[in-house]
Amino acid sequence: xxxxxxxxxxxxxxxxxxxxxxxxMLRRRxxxxxxxxxxxxxxxxxxxxxxxxxxTIFGNGYGAFRQAKLTFPVTLDAQVLDPKGNRQxxxxxxxxxxxxxxxxxxxxRAELTARGIDTADLxxxxxxxxxxxxxxxVLRAQVLADTSLVGQTIPMSVLAGGRIDGFLxxxxxxxSARLDSNINPEQxxxxxxxxxxxxxxxxxxxxxxxxxxxxxxxxxxxxxxVAILGSLYMMILVAVMCVPVGVAASIYLEEFAPKNxxxxxxxxxxxxxxxxxSIVFGILGLAVFINFAGLPQSSSLVGALVISLRTLPTVIxxxxxxxxxxxxxxxxxxxxxxxxxxxxxxxxxxxxAMPGILTGTILGLAVALGDTxxxxxxxxxxxxxxxxxxPVDGFLDPATALPVQVYSWATRSDPAFIERSNGAIIVLLGxxxxxxxxxxxLRRRFERRW
Amino acid sequence: xxxxxxLVTILxxxxxxxxxxxxxxxxxxxxxxxxxxxxxxxYGWHAALMTMLPALAVLILWLIVQPVVIxxxxxxxxxxxxLETDTAFTLAMDDVRRVAKGLDLAVANGVMTDSDxxxxxxxxxxxxxxxxxxxxxxGSNVSKETLAAAQSYRKLTALGAVGRTIAVLAVxxxxxxxxxxxxxPKFRARNRVEAIIMGALVIASSxxxxxxxxxxxxxxxxxxxxxxxYPFTEFFFGLTWSPNFKGGSELGFVPLLWGTLYISLVSMIxxxxxxxxxxxxxxxxxxxxxxAVVKPAIEVIAGIPxxxxxxxxxxxxxxxxxxxxxxxxxxGNSGSSVMTAGLVIGILNIPFVSSLADDILNAxxxxxxxxxxxxxxxxxxxxxxxVLPAALPxxxxxxxxAASRAIGETMVVAMGAGAAAKLSLNPFEAMxxxxxxxxxxxxxxxxxxxxxxxxxxxxxxxxFVLTLGLNVVALQVVRKYKEQYE
Numbered sequence: 001x002x003x004x005x006x007x008x009x010x011x012x013x014x015x016x017x018x019x020x021x022x023x024x025m026l027r028r029r030x031x032x033x034x035x036x037x038x039x040x041x042x043x044x045x046x047x048x049x050x051x052x053x054x055x056t057i058f059g060n061g062y063g064a065f066r067q068a069k070l071t072f073p074v075t076l077d078a079q080v081l082d083p084k085g086n087r088q089x090x091x092x093x094x095x096x097x098x099x100x101x102x103x104x105x106x107x108x109r110a111e112l113t114a115r116g117i118d119t120a121d122l123x124x125x126x127x128x129x130x131x132x133x134x135x136x137x138v139l140r141a142q143v144l145a146d147t148s149l150v151g152q153t154i155p156m157s158v159l160a161g162g163r164i165d166g167f168l169x170x171x172x173x174x175x176s177a178r179l180d181s182n183i184n185p186e187q188x189x190x191x192x193x194x195x196x197x198x199x200x201x202x203x204x205x206x207x208x209x210x211x212x213x214x215x216x217x218x219x220x221x222x223x224x225x226v227a228i229l230g231s232l233y234m235m236i237l238v239a240v241m242c243v244p245v246g247v248a249a250s251i252y253l254e255e256f257a258p259k260n261x262x263x264x265x266x267x268x269x270x271x272x273x274x275x276x277x278s279i280v281f282g283i284l285g286l287a288v289f290i291n292f293a294g295l296p297q298s299s300s301l302v303g304a305l306v307i308s309l310r311t312l313p314t315v316i317x318x319x320x321x322x323x324x325x326x327x328x329x330x331x332x333x334x335x336x337x338x339x340x341x342x343x344x345x346x347x348x349x350x351x352x353a354m355p356g357i358l359t360g361t362i363l364g365l366a367v368a369l370g371d372t373x374x375x376x377x378x379x380x381x382x383x384x385x386x387x388x389x390x391p392v393d394g395f396l397d398p399a400t401a402l403p404v405q406v407y408s409w410a411t412r413s414d415p416a417f418i419e420r421s422n423g424a425i426i427v428l429l430g431x432x433x434x435x436x437x438x439x440x441x442l443r444r445r446f447e448r449r450w
Numbered sequence: 451x452x453x454x455x456x457l458v459t460i461l462x463x464x465x466x467x468x469x470x471x472x473x474x475x476x477x478x479x480x481x482x483x484x485x486x487x488x489x490x491x492x493y494g495w496h497a498a499l500m501t502m503l504p505a506l507a508v509l510i511l512w513l514i515v516q517p518v519v520i521x522x523x524x525x526x527x528x529x530x531x532x533l534e535t536d537t538a539f540t541l542a543m544d545d546v547r548r549v550a551k552g553l554d555l556a557v558a559n560g561v562m563t564d565s566d567x568x569x570x571x572x573x574x575x576x577x578x579x580x581x582x583x584x585x586x587x588x589g590s591n592v593s594k595e596t597l598a599a600a601q602s603y604r605k606l607t608a609l610g611a612v613g614r615t616i617a618v619l620a621v622x623x624x625x626x627x628x629x630x631x632x633x634x635p636k637f638r639a640r641n642r643v644e645a646i647i648m649g650a651l652v653i654a655s656s657x658x659x660x661x662x663x664x665x666x667x668x669x670x671x672x673x674x675x676x677x678x679x680y681p682f683t684e685f686f687f688g689l690t691w692s693p694n695f696k697g698g699s700e701l702g703f704v705p706l707l708w709g710t711l712y713i714s715l716v717s718m719i720x721x722x723x724x725x726x727x728x729x730x731x732x733x734x735x736x737x738x739x740x741x742a743v744v745k746p747a748i749e750v751i752a753g754i755p756x757x758x759x760x761x762x763x764x765x766x767x768x769x770x771x772x773x774x775x776x777x778x779x780x781x782g783n784s785g786s787s788v789m790t791a792g793l794v795i796g797i798l799n800i801p802f803v804s805s806l807a808d809d810i811l812n813a814x815x816x817x818x819x820x821x822x823x824x825x826x827x828x829x830x831x832x833x834x835x836x837v838l839p840a841a842l843p844x845x846x847x848x849x850x851x852a853a854s855r856a857i858g859e860t861m862v863v864a865m866g867a868g869a870a871a872k873l874s875l876n877p878f879e880a881m882x883x884x885x886x887x888x889x890x891x892x893x894x895x896x897x898x899x900x901x902x903x904x905x906x907x908x909x910x911x912x913x914f915v916l917t918l919g920l921n922v923v924a925l926q927v928v929r930k931y932k933e934q935y936e
Contacts, residue, residue, distance in 0.1 A: 028828055035830035039731025042724045043744055046800050050751050053762045060765070248654035256651065269658045275851065275921040276914065277858025279885050280665060283910040286892060287668030309661050316658070342644040370755025373860035373885070377892050392454050403757045410761050410865060418765060425758050436753065 057422050064423025067205035067220060068165035070131060070194070071157045072111040076143060077103050078151040087147045100136035100143070101128070104158065117193055121186045130187065130194075132159035134214060134221035160200060162219040162416040164191050168202055171415060208423060212385040213405065219416035222409070224424055226384050230300055230399030231369060231431075233388065237304030237395065238311060238368050243361050245308075246315030247350075253316070254323045255345050274313035281310045282374030290378060297379035298398035300388065306378060311368045318360020322353040355446030362439040366432050372403040380404045402428045453513060456615060460509070460622055464502040467626045471497025471633055479635045488640035496639040499646055500629035505622035512617065516610045523606060527599040537899075542596070549592055549600035550607070552581035568601050669914065672898075672907035679901045685908060691871035691882075693891065693902045701905045703912070705871040709788070709881035713867060714856040716792025716877060717799060721852055724796070725803025726845070732804070733811035734833055745808075752801040756861040763794040763866030776878035784868060788877040791867035795859050799852045806851065810844035810928075811837060843927050850924035854917040860885040884909045 021029070080099050084091050105128045112119055112127070119127060135158035143149050159165075163183040166172035174185045194200035211223025249266075257263040285306035289295045295302050326349050334344040375381070380400050388397035400408070402424060409421035475493035479485035486493070521543060525533065532542035556562040562570070562580070570580075578592055592600075633639070677685070680701060688702020728748060732741055768785035771793075776782045814837050822832040838845070868880025869890065891906040898904070 028831070032828045032830045035833070036731070036735055039727045039735055042727035043731060043748070046724055046728060046751065046797070046804075047744075047747055049797050050747075053758070053766070056762070056766050057758065245654045245657055248651050249658065252651035252655040256648065257655070266655055266658055269662050271925060272918060272921055273658055273661060275854060275917065276665070277855075277860065277885070277917055279858065279860045279888055280669075280910055280914050283888065283892070283907060284661070284665045284668050287672060287907070288664050291898060292668075309657075312658065312661070340640065340644060342647060366753065370757070372755065372757040373864075373889070376860075376889050379893070381893055403755050406757050406761060407861065407865070410764055421761055422765075425761065428755065429758070432753065432755075 057425050060419055061422030061424075061426045063169045063171075063419045064208050064426075065205050066169070066202045067207070068160040068168045068200060069157045069203045070108070070160050070200050071155070072108060072199055073153050074104060074107040074139070074156045074158075075110070075153045076150050077106065081143060082147075082150050087150060089144060089147055092144060092147060092150075095140075097136040097140055100140045101131075104131055104135055104139060107153075111199065115197055115199070117190075117197055117199075119190065122190055126184065126187050127190070129183075130161055130164055130191065130200075132161050132218060132220050134218045135159055157203065159220045160191075162414060164188075164200070165220050166416055167191055168195070168200070169419070171419065208420075209427070212387060213383060213400070213408075214385065215383075216412060216414060219412075219414050219420060222417070222420055224402065224405060224427060226387055227400050227402045227405035227424070228427070229388060230303070230380070230384075231402045233300035233391070233395055233399060234304045234307060234401060235365055235369060236391075237300065238308050238365060239361070241304065242308040242311050242315055242364075242368075246312050246361075247319050247357060249312075250316050250319035250323055251345060251350070254320050255341070255349070270313050270316050274317065277373075278310055278371055279373040279377065281306050282377030284309070285374060285378045296396050296398070298382050298384065298400070299396045300399045301395040302378050303375050303380055303399075303401060304395075306374045307368045307371055310371060310374065311364045314364040314367060315361055318364065319353070319357045322356025322360065323349060325356060326352045352448075355442055355448075359439045359443045362435050362442070366435040366439075369431060369435070370403050370428065372401075372407055375401055375404050376407070381408050383408075402431070452611075453509065453614075456509060456618055457506075460502055460505045460618065463505075463619075463622050463626065464498040467497040467501035467629065468494040470626070471495075471629060474630055474633045475635075475637075475639070478633065485635050487636060487638050488643075492639040492643050493633050493637070495643045497626060497629040497633065499643065500625040501622050502625075503646070504625045505618050508621045509614070509618045512610075512614045516607075516614070520603060520606045520610065524599045524603045527595060527602055529593070529595045532595075542599075545596050546599045546603050549581070549596055550603045553600060553604060556581060568605065570597070665914065669907050669911040672904055673911045676901055676904035676908045679904070685905070689873065691887070693905070695897075695900065695902050699902055701901065703909070705873050706882060706884045706887055706909070708873055709867065709871065710857055710883040710885075712788050712877070712881065713792045713795065713863060713883060714853055716788060717795035717856045718849070718853055720793055720796025721799035721803050721856075722849055725800045725852070726807055728800065728804040729807035729811060730833055730838075733808050734829065734837070745805075748801045748804055750801075751798060752805075754798075756798060756859060757865075759794050759798050760861040760865035763790050763862055767794055768866055771878065781876055781878040782880075784878070784880045786866050786868040786880045788867065788879065788881050791863045791883075792877070794862050794866055795856050798859075798862070799856060802855060803848055803852050806848035807841075807845050810841045810848065813844070814840045843930065847924040847928035850920050850927070854920035854924070857920070858885065858913060858917045860889065864889055884913050888913070 078085060080103055081095055082092050083095075105124075108131060109124075109127065138158070139156070160168075161183075163172050163177070163180070164187075167177075167183075167188050168191070172180075172183065172188070174188060177183045177185045177188050191200055207221070208223045209228065210225045211221060212226045214220075214222040249270075253263065253266065253270075257266075285302055289302045289305055290297055295305075330348050330352065331344050334348045335341070339347065379398075381404050382398065382400070384398045384400050386398070388394040388399040406421050406424045406428065409417040409424065472490050472494035474497075475486055475490050476483065483490050524546060525539065525543070528539075528542050528546075532538050553562070553567040557564050557567050685701055685703050687704065688700060689704050690700040690702045691705045693699040693701060732745055736744065764786070768787070768790040771787065771789055772783060772785045776784075776787065776789075818836050818840055819832055822836040823829075827835070863883045864886050867882060867886060869882050869886060870880050871882050871887070872879060874881065888906045888909050891903055891909075896903045
């Protein structure tokens with residue numbers, strides 16, 4: 001045999017010490033180092049792409065949690081808001097947001113004059129455009145909720161327009177404003193003056209978590225309220241529908257199923273369903289739950305049904321693994337003292353397998369929370385700006401879900417929505433992190449070695 | 451009583467049944483549980499189940515049947531034009547339901563009294579305006595027939611609700627009475643309860659099968675409807691994809707298949723080497739401490755929803771490739787391209803390949819490695835010439851599974867690949883896939899009679915068959931390989 005079985009060449013004649021490496025040996029050592037390096041490079045590439053992705057998303061999404069707001073006192077002119085003057089809500093409802101926009105603009109102008117801010121190069125429309133189109137509606141709701149406000153002067157912090165918000169965050173620049181029909185550089189300079197005067201500034205944006213979605217014209221008002229609620233409803237329903245069925249199926253397959261063709265068929269089915277693309281479940285949901293059963297489109301219930309079917313194989317696989325991990329001696333002992341097989345399973349095996357089942361279930365729910373494609377098909381991508389009602393009826397109301405909101409914002413044209421989309425991902429990843437940490441803690445806390 | 455309230459009532463009755471059944475069993479046994487066949491709790495469970503199950507069955511059946519019956523009865527009141535086609539009938543029934551709901555609301559808000567609502571006639575009242583007062587906006591004025599149908603719909607629904615309550619409660623009470631009647635020391639309550647639980651377990655485990663059946667049935671029936679309208683051969687061999695909802699669309703499948711396969715190919719070129727080298731390093735070289743950190747870190751990639759990768763493709767990878775590679779080389783100026791989607795899908799498949807390959811490499815017996823070291827081979831020579839060949843079938847299985855995932859991936863391609871169906875070799879051009887077109891054809895306003903919508907089901911079926919086939923082959927390969935060492 002030669003010392004180089006890999007090359008098949010005759011061994012080189014060694015001259016000198018046996019400890020001195022030959023060129024052939026050196027080559028093999030270099031190849032060894034190289035191979036090792038490939039592995040390290042692969043890992044470094046994978047992890048650095050992950051890091052780049054997370055950093056870009058957090059960098060772009062952080063802005064969604066801060067929002068440009070204009071702070072100035074608003075004089076609620078009774079002449080405009082309550083022309084009849086008797087503070088009756090029924091009559092004041094007739095004043096539309098146009099009236100409130102007028103009040104806002106008047107107060108804004110008054111504040112500018114009072115603070116001596118130069119507005120010479122701006123038209124009235126340019127100045128009014130700094131205030132978000134969403135602000136009059138908010139003010140109207142506030143006044144209608146408390147009619148005694150009319151006639152008073154109240155300090156208010158209203159949303160600035162999306163472009164101004166972008167300017168404060170560096171997304172909109174003087175150059176881009178020149179090309180943009182919605183904003184001009186003069187307005188941006190004006191915004192700078194306002195910022196110096198302390199009227200305009202970035203504030204924490206709690207509304208991002210509570211507001212419903214907003215139309216294309218008002219990215220600054222769009223929030224995740226409906227999406228978070230919709231996702232929450234779906235997770236509750238998935239937990240209620242999917243977990244009992246999954247656990248029951250696992251118990252049957254692990255503990256009772258006779259070895260026959262039917263059982264084999266179920267086993268193969270579960271394994272294959274776990275690998276079916278999620279969009280196929282969306283088609284199933286559309287055809288069966290919406291077109292056939294007539295359940296309402298975009299509802300959390302249909303979403304949860306589809307996601308449940310999708311998550312079921314995951315839950316079954318995790319549950320079966322933890323049932324199998326309970327040693328047979330437990331079963332033998334229970335059967336030995338006269339328990340029935342059903343009692344053995346429900347009184348002894350299941351409680352011992354519970355931590356594993358819980359961990360698997362939480363991880364399954366985490367996957368379910370991020371599932372997007374099937375929800376697009378059952379109409380959850382539709383624009384929903386009403387909160388779904390309270391359970392149980394609310395499960396049938398149109399809603400949307402966190403990952404779907406990410407997608408629908410990403411497809412809108414205004415770049416302000418891209419920031420929102422990234423912000424929504426931060427929220428989504430936050431929820432996933434919590435669920436995964438919970439699963440890890442559960443596993444650490446209750447893990448048992450037999 | 452609403453269905454939900456009825457459900458709560460049934461559950462309360464079941465609880466009562468549990469207590470009564472237990473108490474009665476104890477009483478019949480003279481207060482001594484030893485005289486009973488089963489433990490006392492089983493008599494309680496038996497009574498509860500007997501109260502609950504038949505009542506629930508009746509409730510569910512009623513909820514399914516009632517709308518069908520009412521629709522048929524109310525339908526006779528509609529003008530003949532509404533009965534001609536299914537679509538016209540559905541639209542007319544929607545109107546009827548909306549008016550009925552408006553009348554309900556009007557009564558609830560006190561705008562009308564109950565008798566008003568069932569008596570008003572279009573000849574004397576402007577129904578549309580009255581309903582607008584309570585916030586029910588109607589598209590057109592209410593016709594005489596629609597109003598009559600809506601009033602009849604309301605009456606029948608109210609009647610149905612009363613009938614439902616009576617029937618369900620009667621069945622629940624009958625079940626309870628029967629359970630209590632048979633309860634006695636000799637009654638084998640445990641066997642009965644366990645049989646019911648067993649039935650529930652069997653049903654639960656059949657849901658997996660039902661799902662598959664549902665998937666196949668739903669896609670097959672709609673696909674057949676599609677192929678009745680659009681020739682089979684033109685779909686599978688057509689080279690142009692240009693759907694047009696006005697008719698005259700060309701729905702050739704080949705460009706979509708090409709896009710799907712091209713993107714999957716790019717993704718496999720990324721995922722397989724990176725995933726495989728990661729797995730080799732983790733399985734053969736890494737110290738336990740490194741492994742304990744790196745393995746979970748790689749698996750974080752698998753835990754991130756694909757829509758996040760989609761946004762990453764759209765926002766970062768696409769523009770990067772366009773500005774640094776495609777545009778300078780004159781290969782195109784589109785941010786979304788085969789390359790963008792392929793790269794990103796490749797990244798999200800890395801942990802999938804690496805963790806499967808890692809398991810397979812770890813399953814290769816240590817004796818093989820030791821034998822190789824004994825012959826003087828270095829570690830890399832052992833991996834390349836002994837471990838990898840031994841693990842090859844399993845790794846092939848893992849690669850096939852990753853390919854099936856790449857083919858079925860939706861969000862990344864929807865956001866990063868573009869929407870134009872093209873047959874081109876340039877990887878920097880936007881192309882599209884089957885999944886993107888399924889989403890495209892099925893979202894928004896859809897008409898489930900037109901081939902442009904139905905084609906999505908044919909695409910779905912093809913996708914299902916393709917991924918399932920890959921998976922069956924992969925599972926087979928993995929299983930075969932496992933047997934070698936066990």
